[in-house]
Amino acid sequence: MTTLTSPQQLPAAPAPGPRPALLLRPARTAARYAVRHGMPAVYLARAARRGDPVGRLLRDPAVRDEPYALHEQLRAAGPLVPSALGLVTASHAVTQEVLRSDAFGVGWDRSRVPGLVGWALRFGDELDASGVAEPPSMLVVDPPDHTRFRRLVSRAFTPRATAAFEPMIRRTADALLDDLSGAGGPVDLVDRYAAQLPVLVIAELLGVPTDRREDFLRWGAAAAATLDAGLPLRRYLAAERGLRAMHAFLRDHFDRLRRDPGDDLVSRLVGLPGEEALTERELHATVMLLLGAGFETTVNLLGNAVVALDGHRDQWAALREEPAGxxxxxxxxxxxxxxxxxxxxxxxxxxEVAGRRLPAGTRVTVLLGAANRDPDVFADPARFDVTRRNARDHLAFSGGVHYCLGAGLARLEAEVALRAVSERFPGLRVAGRPVRRDLRTLRGFEVLPVSLG
Ligand code: HEM
Structure with a gap:
């Protein structure tokens, strides 16, 4: 934590620039860490000790591995439950209503946060250390900026554009499985397959070099942690190193494309004319989000799928018989x-939400994972059933204007990847204890040992 005491004694924060003087860097990192993670960590840990539900969700190690019992306690407490971070909901109806409502937004004006916290936010603001959960990433900006950013990239993710990628996804999955075929003992399916496929696909789609994939995976894994509040210092520093490396790569990549544009989305984004042109910061935020969201989420879907199916072998066998499922x-x-x-x-x-009047400024945390097990929508929700008629009513891709841009791509990748691995290795079994990623916002496996049968 920084030792700064009074905002009045402090100099004005220097304007954020892409390359701050090296001497300023540690001070900026300290300021950023203090307000974004250090203070929230202390606050959330206290809340967790008091039994606060969001405090426990974000801090309690047991809840990280198994959040669903706590979700049920929240559900029993009502549709909107007070917590250390505003209100929280486990209800499908309320989650959907909040996500779709124009009365709610993702943005808040950081420039108006008063006092020392506001100063530290401004002082610590640095393009090269910014992650996907910071403006101007479209994930955290409201219309009209959100509409502008999203429109610029959505053409690459239409159903038609996505479907055109299917042969490439198949080829990539097959090549990765060919490599696995020779493996003798148990292999880590995350490392060798579930993590590799999404990064290769999104790199290809964005036109970034696929031979840098191990770098992207390393940087992305560290940076994914910044979606969670209250990181310990060491993890934050690792995440920041990942972010810096990613921004440095992007800067060089944009320079290359400006000199020698290709026929890809990123070339188009760097070359936008006149009024449409993105600022340097908007460009970094947009491409970093597409790249990161493209592989940091789908890896979790694939790992979670293999573990769920391994626990329900009859359903897995039925899918091999009936791949349309x-x-x-x-x-x-x-x-x-x-x-x-x-x-x-x-x-x-x-x-007004769920019959309650909420004043402007009220924060509502929506638990997508809990909404997806709401018994008002899904019969016997803790049962895994691949033939469930209304499975698609889930909110795993969010809703409203921020509905996942890559949902179609993620669905296609998962379908192709899971079918391919099941056909190639019908005897595949989880062999050893899968290890969950140490993340709260994202849920997936870090290590997934399997025997290929
Ligand atoms: C299983 C895989 C995936 C899941 C579960 C997932 C989930 C989500 C969720 C929940 C959000 C919205 C968060 C919010 O409302 O605050 C989101 C937004 C987004 N996702 Fe995905 N995603 C996945 C894969 C992908 C892929 C493959 C891409 C490809 C680039 C992608 C790109 C994006 C983008 C750009 C946004 C921001 C959209 C906006 O703010 O308008 N996602 N995703």
Missing amino acids: WANAVEEVLRYDSPVQLTGRTARTDV
């Missing part, structure tokens, strides 16, 4: 063990 099986995995567990919104105006 894979599309619905993917929906059921998204519902049953959601790769993105939570998000949040802030009321922009006074608004």
Whole structure:
């Protein structure tokens, strides 16, 4: 934590620039860490000790591995439950309503945060250390900026554009499985397959070099942690190193494309004319989000799927007999063990939700993973059933204007990847204890040992 005491004694924060003087860097990192993670960590740990539900969700190690019992306690407590971070909901109806409502937004004006915290946010603001959960990433900005960013990239993710990638996804999956065929003993399916496929696909789609994939995976794994509040210092520093490396790569890559543009999405983004042009910061935020969201989430879907299916071998066998069932099986995995567990919104105006009047500024944390097990929508919700008729009613891809841009791509990747691995290795079994990633917002496996049969 920084030892700064009074905002009045402090110099004005220097304007954020892409390359701050090296001497300033540690001070900026300290300021950033203190407000984004150090203070929240202390606050959330205290809340968790008091039994606060969101405190426990974000801090308690046992809840990280198994959040569903706590979700049920929250559900029993009502549709909107007070917590250390505003209100929290496990209800499908309320989650859907909040996500779709114009009265809620993702943004908040950091420039108006008063006092020392506001100063530290401004002082610590640095492009090269910024992650996907910081503006101007479209994930955390409201319309009209959100509409502008999303429109620029959505053409690459239309159903038609996505479908055109199917042969490439198949080829990539087959090549990875060819490599696995020779493996003697148990292999880590995350390392060798579930993590590799999404990064190769999104790199190809964005036109970034696939031979840097091990770098992306390393940087992305560290940076994914920044989606969670209250990181310990060491993990934050590792995440920041990942972010810096990613931004440095992107800067060089943009320079290359400006000199020698290709026929890809990123070339188009760097070359936007006149009024449409993105600032340097907007460009970094947009491409970093596409790249990171493209592989840091789908890996979790694939790992969660293999573990769920391994626990329900009869369903796995039925899918091999009837591969047309894979599309619905993917929906059921998204519902049953959601790769993105939570998000949040802030009321922009006074608004009524679930019969309660919420004043402007109220924060609502929506537990996507809990909404997806709401018995009002899903019969016997803790049962994994790949033939569930309404599995697709899940909210694993969020809702409203921020509905996942890559949902179609993720669905296609998962269907192709799971079908391919099941056909190639019908005797595949989890062999050893899978290890969960140490993350709260994202839910997936870090290590998944399997024997290939
Ligand atoms: C299983 C895989 C995936 C899951 C579960 C997932 C989930 C989500 C969720 C929950 C959100 C919205 C968060 C919120 O409302 O606050 C989101 C947004 C987004 N996702 Fe995905 N995602 C997945 C795969 C992908 C892929 C493959 C891409 C490809 C680039 C992608 C790109 C995005 C983008 C760009 C956004 C921001 C959209 C916006 O703010 O308008 N996602 N995703």
